[in-house]
Amino acid sequence: MAEDNTPAVLLKNLNKWYGEFHVLRNINLSVKRGEKIVVCGPSGSGKSTMIRCINRLEEHQEGSITVDGIELTDNLKNIDAVRAEVGMVFQHFNLFPHLTVLENCTLAPIWVKKMPRKEAEEKAMYFLDRVRIANQAHKYPGQVSGGQQQRVAIARSLCMSPRIMLFDEPTSALDPEMVKEVLDTMVMLAKEGMTMLCVTHEMGFAKAVADRVIFMDKGEIVEENEPEEFFSNPQSPRTRTFLEQIL
Amino acid sequence: MATTANSKAKLPPSSPVRPNPGKASVGAIGWMRQNLFNSWFNTLLTLLIAVIVLRVVPGAVEWLIINASFGPSTSEECRVVALQDHGACWGSLWEKGRFILFGQFPYEDQWRAAIACLAITGAMIISGFRFMWRPRLIAVWAVALFLFFWMMGGGLGLPDVPTNFWNGLPLTLMLAVFGSICSFPIAVLVALGRRSSLPFIKVFCVLYVELIRGVPLITVLFMASFMFPLFLPEGVSINNLLRAQIGIILFTAAYLAEVVRGGLQAIPKGQYEAADALGLGYWKKMMLIILPQALKICIPPIVNSIISMFKDTSLVLIIGLFDILALAKASHQDPPWALYFGEFYIFVALIYFCYCFSMSKYSQWLERKLNRGNKH
Ligand SMILES: Nc1ncnc2c1ncn2[C@@H]1O[C@H](COP(=O)(O)OP(=O)(O)OP(=O)(O)O)[C@@H](O)[C@H]1O
Ligand SMILES: [Mg+2]
Numbered sequence: 001m002a003e004d005n006t007p008a009v010l011l012k013n014l015n016k017w018y019g020e021f022h023v024l025r026n027i028n029l030s031v032k033r034g035e036k037i038v039v040c041g042p043s044g045s046g047k048s049t050m051i052r053c054i055n056r057l058e059e060h061q062e063g064s065i066t067v068d069g070i071e072l073t074d075n076l077k078n079i080d081a082v083r084a085e086v087g088m089v090f091q092h093f094n095l096f097p098h099l100t101v102l103e104n105c106t107l108a109p110i111w112v113k114k115m116p117r118k119e120a121e122e123k124a125m126y127f128l129d130r131v132r133i134a135n136q137a138h139k140y141p142g143q144v145s146g147g148q149q150q151r152v153a154i155a156r157s158l159c160m161s162p163r164i165m166l167f168d169e170p171t172s173a174l175d176p177e178m179v180k181e182v183l184d185t186m187v188m189l190a191k192e193g194m195t196m197l198c199v200t201h202e203m204g205f206a207k208a209v210a211d212r213v214i215f216m217d218k219g220e221i222v223e224e225n226e227p228e229e230f231f232s233n234p235q236s237p238r239t240r241t242f243l244e245q246i247l
Numbered sequence: 248m249a250t251t252a253n254s255k256a257k258l259p260p261s262s263p264v265r266p267n268p269g270k271a272s273v274g275a276i277g278w279m280r281q282n283l284f285n286s287w288f289n290t291l292l293t294l295l296i297a298v299i300v301l302r303v304v305p306g307a308v309e310w311l312i313i314n315a316s317f318g319p320s321t322s323e324e325c326r327v328v329a330l331q332d333h334g335a336c337w338g339s340l341w342e343k344g345r346f347i348l349f350g351q352f353p354y355e356d357q358w359r360a361a362i363a364c365l366a367i368t369g370a371m372i373i374s375g376f377r378f379m380w381r382p383r384l385i386a387v388w389a390v391a392l393f394l395f396f397w398m399m400g401g402g403l404g405l406p407d408v409p410t411n412f413w414n415g416l417p418l419t420l421m422l423a424v425f426g427s428i429c430s431f432p433i434a435v436l437v438a439l440g441r442r443s444s445l446p447f448i449k450v451f452c453v454l455y456v457e458l459i460r461g462v463p464l465i466t467v468l469f470m471a472s473f474m475f476p477l478f479l480p481e482g483v484s485i486n487n488l489l490r491a492q493i494g495i496i497l498f499t500a501a502y503l504a505e506v507v508r509g510g511l512q513a514i515p516k517g518q519y520e521a522a523d524a525l526g527l528g529y530w531k532k533m534m535l536i537i538l539p540q541a542l543k544i545c546i547p548p549i550v551n552s553i554i555s556m557f558k559d560t561s562l563v564l565i566i567g568l569f570d571i572l573a574l575a576k577a578s579h580q581d582p583p584w585a586l587y588f589g590e591f592y593i594f595v596a597l598i599y600f601c602y603c604f605s606m607s608k609y610s611q612w613l614e615r616k617l618n619r620g621n622k623h
Contacts, residue, residue, distance in 0.1 A: 055523075055524055056523075057520050057523060057524065080526055080528075083523070083524065083525070083526040084526050086524075087524070088521075088524040090517060090520065090521065092517055094515075094517035094518060094520060094521035095521070096518065096521070096536055096540075097540065098539050098540050098543070107525070107527075107535060107536075108525035108526060108527060111527060111531050111535060112525065112526045112527060112531070156525070157524075157525075160525060160526070
């Protein structure tokens with residue numbers, strides 16, 4: 001484990017291309033342990049791509065990504081080590097539909113961490129309880145609502161005891177009445193000191209928990225600031241246009 | 248996913264209530280007018296089919312049933328039925344049926360071949376029950392296959408029977424069962440290989456599938472039977488039966504691989520990403536997340552491939568193996584029984600039909616069942 005003053009996530013001069021298309025341009029970002037970061041920006045600006053690079057769902061071509069002191073290279077060991085540290089929650093939940101809610105949560109602990117089944121189930125029930133869905137543990141994902149599915153997805157990640165959580169628009173596929181239950185869960189997580197990187201346009205959430213808000217456009221970080229300043233006094237005209245559109 | 252949760256509330260697309268048919272189409276005449284004579288073209292087709300049916304069916308029924316004789320008969324009695332009454336002599340099957348089923352398997356030991364067939368058929372039926380889709384199914388097949396080889400081959404107190412006497416239904420069943428069981432893992436590996444990012448593996452799998460799919464099964468069987476031994480070192484020989492079996496396995500695997508690949512393609516990218524993000528390695532991701540979902544989607548087409556392979560096993564007659572079709576042919580080449588090829592082939596067709604029709608019905612039932620399961 002790295003010392004406490006090493007950043008949880010460090011992106012240095014990160015560049016990525018899809019063929020000719022330059023999707024991430026010279027990204028520099030340092031996330032302290034326990035810090036909560038909200039990433040926003042127009043569609044196609046590279047937000048998802050950036051956070052997906054952090055657990056190697058995407059490869060980068062230039063620059064470096066260091067997670068908890070481990071640098072992401074082609075080295076499979078490092079990739080596994082980083083993925084063990086980092087949990088991810090997706091826009092479309094991506095629960096495993098052929099497994100029950102409980103099995104979704106115990107699968108990785110049992111097969112990746114070699115945890116005994118009983119212990120894994122206890123741990124899963126603990127987190128399902130935390131996200132207030134323990135009573136649905138034996139249902140299949142298709143049998144519970146979207147908001148519940150997303151909370152299961154959060155619990156599934158937490159069962160791997162990650163030190164960093166990535167969220168990619170976790171509420172944007174949800175019906176409005178379910179957004180709150182998921183955001184509440186995320187606020188709870190934030191209060192417990194989890195390091196979080198969250199792509200979201202939920203400005204209420206950003207104001208409530210974010211330490212920093214990052215605005216991306218066309219593959220660049222255009223502006224980063226504390227939430228108060230960011231919303232009340234945006235520096236760049238691009239940020240201003242964007243905020244006018246979503247607020 | 249969020250949308251499927253709501254879909255239960257909606258009405259099914261085709262409601263059972265038909266629009267009011269109106270006065271003209273009440274009753275049988277109305278139905279006929281609406282369905283059989285609703286345009287000049289349909290009227291023409293209806294009449295044409297009626298003529299054909301009236302010409303063919305009475306003759307067939309006469310031959311099959313009315314003029315036919317059913318009891319056990321000698322070849323002389325059968326000759327009378329066939330030449331004077333112009334009917335089928337089903338009695339010929341009393342004489343030749345057992346030969347068609349078991350061929351040259353030692354006559355007084357044919358109960359063993361019968362048990363072998365029952366063991367396999369029983370295991371097939373048991374596999375159909377969904378509550379048996381657990382590891383215990385492997386135990387069922389292990390027992391069935393043990394019983395099969397013990398009964399067919401002998402040993403443990405039973406006299407040995409060499410494989411060239413394994414004819415008829417046991418042979419057909421064996422080729423089909425191993426054709427499915429062994430080709431399946433190969434198919435899964437090849438399907439995964441075709442999607443692999445390692446170029447060598449990918450090219451190998453693509454070549455394999457395309458080569459096999461590019462030639463008829465007969466060619467594969469000829470290769471397995473006649474060419475393969477040429478490549479073997481001096482003194483090493485592989486049983487002809489085994490060679491045919493390998494040919495069928497390799498052939499079926501190529502088709503199944505394409506079916507499985509289709510299933511793999513239907514799994515959303517998000518499932519791979521979620522598994523990656525949780526740190527599951529390639530094989531765990533495939534075995535625990537991707538394949539269980541992909542295979543479930545393609546169970547019906549897999550059953551289809553198995554049905555078609557079941558029938559294709561009859562091609563082994565051209566490399567000198569005696570399956571039920573080859574035995575039917577041999578039966579009517581026996582001069583006293585030369586007239587009764589119709590009876591023999593119908594008998595064999597019925598056997599194929601029983602197996603294939605049940606599998607086909609089963610796969611339709613299963614498809615409905617699984618679709619319902621998906622809608623939760
Ligand atoms: N696999 C890919 N191949 C080629 N281009 C891609 C690929 N994935 C994403 N892109 C492109 O990269 C750009 C950034 O995509 P990304 O998904 O990171 O945007 P985003 O900021 O998350 O947008 P959104 O808010 O719509 O999710 C987009 O223009 C997209 O078209
Ligand atoms: Mg995105």
